[in-house]
Amino acid sequence: MxxxxxxxxxxxxxxxxxxxxxxxxxxxxxxxxxxxxxxxxxxxxxxxxxxxxxxxxxxxxxxxxxxxxxxxxxxxxxxxxxxxxxxxxxxxxxxxxxxxxxxxxxxxxxxxxxxxxxxxxxxxxxxxxxxxxxxxxxxxxxxxxxxxxxxxxxxxxxxxxxxxxxxxxxxxxxxxxxxxxxxxxxxxxxxxxxxxxxxxxxxxxxxxxxxxxxxxxxxxxxxxxxxxxxxxxxxxxxxxxxxxxxxxxxxxxxxxxxxxxxxxxxxxxxxFAKSIVPTSLWSESHCTHEWLSTKPHNSVLYVSFGSYAHACKKDIEEIAEGLLLSKVSFIWVLRPDIVSSDENDILPVGYEEAIKGRGLIVPWCSQIEVISHPAIGGFITHCGWNSILESIWCKIPLLAYPLLTDQFTNRKLVVDDWKIGVNLIDSKPINRKEIAEKINRVMSGKLGDELKKNIMEARNCVENALGxxxxxxxxxxxxxxxxxxxxxxxxxx
Known part of the structure; x- marks a missing residue:
């Protein structure tokens, strides 16, 4: 031929x-x-x-x-x-x-x-x-x-x-x-x-x-x-x-x-390395790895609500205050348009000063690079499917906060079926004290240990499927x- x-x-x-x-x-x-x-x-x-x-x-x-x-x-x-x-x-x-x-x-x-x-x-x-x-x-x-x-x-x-x-x-x-x-x-x-x-x-x-x-x-x-x-x-x-x-x-x-x-x-x-083919629609922050390298293993919470869905300003403010109350270190990917394309002032006054040294806020980042870092110990997520699969691979327990479309159904899989995450809040209106409590239970409590055990089983399942x-x-x-x-x-x- x-x-x-x-x-x-x-x-x-x-x-x-x-x-x-x-x-x-x-x-x-x-x-x-x-x-x-x-x-x-x-x-x-x-x-x-x-x-x-x-x-x-x-x-x-x-x-x-x-x-x-x-x-x-x-x-x-x-x-x-x-x-x-x-x-x-x-x-x-x-x-x-x-x-x-x-x-x-x-x-x-x-x-x-x-x-x-x-x-x-x-x-x-x-x-x-x-x-x-x-x-x-x-x-x-x-x-x-x-x-x-x-x-x-x-x-x-x-x-x-x-x-x-x-x-x-x-x-x-x-x-x-x-x-x-x-x-x-x-x-x-x-x-x-x-x-x-x-x-x-x-x-x-x-x-x-x-x-x-x-x-x-x-x-x-x-x-x-x-x-x-x-x-x-x-x-x-x-x-x-x-x-x-x-x-x-x-x-x-x-x-x-x-x-x-x-x-x-x-x-x-x-x-599971960052793709050589560019896929991001947002400019990625390059300071996250250096910042994470100063933190102990499993001590940092990653927060991201994806690339598309919007949240209301009041909910973003409550999540911000909940993160502050939790006293946990965190990286928060906060898109400029998370509330709306024409709404820019979304965090409480003086917030970035209040979290200095403990929290890092970036408009976008390479999620694979961040959640595969050993310092990451939990993930507040909108329950996008890519985020769920990546978290299973990296064995990161999830706190679910769905916003739109399939995310509510994905939450069911994560929380109810596979038990690799919990709801960030159990009922509305969203409450900063409940958020802080859930964060601490996942990051340092028995709940976190149970979730890690379940997510390890899910990771083994995924790894075997690809092998x-x-x-x-x-x-x-x-x-x-x-x-x-x-x-x-x-x-x-």
């Missing part, structure tokens, strides 16, 4: 990343993982996401045009003869300066109409230009609404990539059952009884549903996207999930009865084989 023939037999996937920080990270790592197994990947970001990733990087002084060209490609640092990852950006329909957070509904409403046309144009161009190897697969985040249409139009294997736990996927997947049983939808009557009819889910309390499924008005822009996306995912050839079979075995098994589904997570960068012959490695190999079989079917081989 000559080089051209070899090239033509390689699978070539175009991978569309959902334009949110929590989706960018696992999508980049999936692209690298697939490329390391012989895939050609064309990775697609929106121009807005690409702009913010490049803007967030600390840029050295460039001495050549080639250096400047590298700034246009986030994969430039890892591209070599064995990894064939190509990079493209497309418009999301809005100017770069448009505040997508402040104008949330307007952005997503336009995005769902405009973006598919740009996707169609890009995929069509790749196909018409007869790329080598030829395009064979479409990998799209499950939240996209157009995947089956594009895959069918260009005769591509349709792969849906789910970046959250299987529990969240199956709840969205069975929206019809929630509507029929009046736990959600137009006839929603705020039922409080336990939901026990979802395949693969023994039972779940309505308060543990995703925030969008707790909403009383199902006619919003986001709901329209959810309805279309989870009708579309049922047409996918394969579903790939960033989770671990043993952590969600019953749920995954039930999904596998519906469609070919593969739990291949957690999808981390090699060696030779483990469930995630086995599932990934099966996925690759099944994709190649499906490619041959589409080619008529």
């Amino acid at each position: 000559n080089e051209m023939e070899k090239s033509n037999t390689k699978p070539h996937a175009v991978l569309f990343c959902y334009p949110l920080q929590g989706h960018v990270i696992p999508s980049v790592h999936l692209a690298v993982k697939l490329a390391s197994k012989g895939f050609t990947i064309t990775f697609v970001n929106t121009k807005y996401i690409h702009h913010h990733i490049n803007k967030s990087k600390s840029k050295p002084n460039h001495t050549s045009k080639d250096d400047d060209d590298d700034e246009d490609d986030i994969f430039a640092g890892i591209r070599n003869s064995t990894l064939d990852i190509r990079y493209a950006t497309i418009d999301d329909g809005y100017p770069l300066g448009f505040d997508r957070s402040l104008n949330h509904d307007q952005f997503w409403d336009g995005f769902k109409y405009v973006f598919p046309a740009h996707v169609d144009e890009l995929v069509g161009n790749i196909v018409r230009k007869h790329s080598q190897p030829p395009l064979t697969c479409l990998i799209a985040d499950t939240f996209f609404t157009w995947s089956s249409m594009i895959a069918s139009k260009y005769n591509l294997v349709n792969i849906s990539f789910w970046t959250e736990p299987a529990l969240v996927l199956t709840l969205y997947y069975h929206l019809d059952l929630l509507i029929q049983n009046r736990h959600f939808g137009a006839s929603h009557d705020n039922r409080k009884d336990t939901i026990d009819y979802i395949p693969g889910v023994p039972e779940i309390d309505p308060k543990d549903l995703m925030s969008y499924l707790q909403a009383t008005d199902p006619r919003t822009t986001v709901h329209k996207i959810i309805f279309r996306a989870f009708a579309d995912v049922k047409k996918a050839d394969f579903i790939v999930i960033n989770t671990v079979q043993e952590l969600e075995s019953m749920t995954i098994s039930a999904l596998q009865q519906k469609q070919p589904t593969y739990a291949i997570g957690p999808i981390f960068p090699s060696g 030779h012959g483990g469930s995630s490695e086995t599932m990934f190999s099966r996925f690759l084989s099944d994709v190649n079989t499906q490619i041959e079917k589409l080619r008529g081989v």
Whole structure:
């Protein structure tokens, strides 16, 4: 077989990343993982996401045009003869300066109409230009609404990539059952009884549903996207999930009865080191490691509420005072827009002076670098799925403070099912004394010891899944084989 023939037999996937920080990270790592197994990947970001990733990087002084060209490609640092990852950006329909957070509904409403046309144009161009190897697969985040249409139009294997736990996927997947049983939808009557009819889910309390499924008005822009996306995912050839079979075995098994589904997570960068491929939309503070190195092991609490969700100013103030009362050392990642894009003065007057030496507040940091430091002993988290998986790997007990969407359901897994964390507060309104008490119980009490024991078991489970012959490695190999079989079917081989 000559080089051209070899090239033509390689699978070539175009991978569309959902334009949110929590989706960018696992999508980049999936692209690298697939490329390391012989895939050609064309990775697609929106121009807005690409702009913010490049803007967030600390840029050295460039001495050549080639250096400047590298700034246009986030994969430039890892591209070599064995990894064939190509990079493209497309418009999301809005100017770069448009505040997508402040104008949330307007952005997503336009995005769902405009973006598919740009996707169609890009995929069509790749196909018409007869790329080598030829395009064979479409990998799209499950939240996209157009995947089956594009895959069918260009005769591509349709792969849906789910970046959250299987529990969240199956709840969205069975929206019809929630509507029929009046736990959600137009006839929603705020039922409080336990939901026990979802395949693969023994039972779940309505308060543990995703925030969008707790909403009383199902006619919003986001709901329209959810309805279309989870009708579309049922047409996918394969579903790939960033989770671990043993952590969600019953749920995954039930999904596998519906469609070919593969739990291949957690999808981390090699060696759980900071990724060489830049993925952060925010400039990262570089002072955290030096500061942490002055602290005893397991003595520092890490606090972060992720990249997207907002909190109210009153809650931020109570958390700030609770941290102060606890007398525990802490690093707090406090995004400038945590309350709102146009609200900057969010901490109590004189707060940073009051915590001097004991607390460090940064706008953003490399979370992997911080939580893998031996000084970290606990994590107040919004319960984003990436944060949960990273904390399990680093054996860091959690204090859960969910804010939005899947975070409420993720909290159930962390606190109720796996018992690797506790609620930061048990009921609202949020209270500084309760916060301080919970922090101390996790950082230095018997509760902390129990959580550490449970999280060690979870870490062993995850490590085994990723190891030779483990469930995630086995599932990934099966996925690759099944994709190649499906490619041959589409080619008529």
